Amino acid sequence: MSIFKRKVDYTSLTCPECGEHLDYNKEAGTARCKYCNTEIIIDAPSARKSNMLETVFDFVERQQDRYEQNAEKRRLAEEHEAARRRAAAKKRNIILGVIVTVALIAYALIILL
Numbered sequence: 001m002s003i004f005k006r007k008v009d010y011t012s013l014t015c016p017e018c019g020e021h022l023d024y025n026k027e028a029g030t031a032r033c034k035y036c037n038t039e040i041i042i043d044a045p046s047a048r049k050s051n052m053l054e055t056v057f058d059f060v061e062r063q064q065d066r067y068e069q070n071a072e073k074r075r076l077a078e079e080h081e082a083a084r085r086r087a088a089a090k091k092r093n094i095i096l097g098v099i100v101t102v103a104l105i106a107y108a109l110i111i112l113l
């Protein structure tokens with residue numbers, strides 16, 4: 001005789017339509033009445049736990065997606081910035097070239113005249 005009573009959580013499954021015993025399908029999380037064929041969905045703790053786990057996985061996946069999207073955004077912004085800098089440098093070089101050319105022409109005119 002055990003002095004410890006094992007605590008078992010359970011709910012008796014009876015058909016809500018006819019009151020007969022229901023057969024519980026653990027895999028499907030449903031129970032079906034043999035007599036009137038009523039099927040009910042059981043929100044078992046294990047099902048809830050797996051839903052919670054799915055929620056956690058979904059959350060992690062969303063965070064990862066967001067991180068990848070941000071990384072892509074940063075990469076595009078850096079590319080855009082580099083292109084802008086190249087364009088600015090090109091413009092500076094053209095202006096410098098014009099100034100040097102004008103200075104050389106002015107110098108040549110001063111020397112020749």
Ligand SMILES: [Zn+2]
Nearest residue numbers: 015018033036
């Ligand atoms: Zn029934």
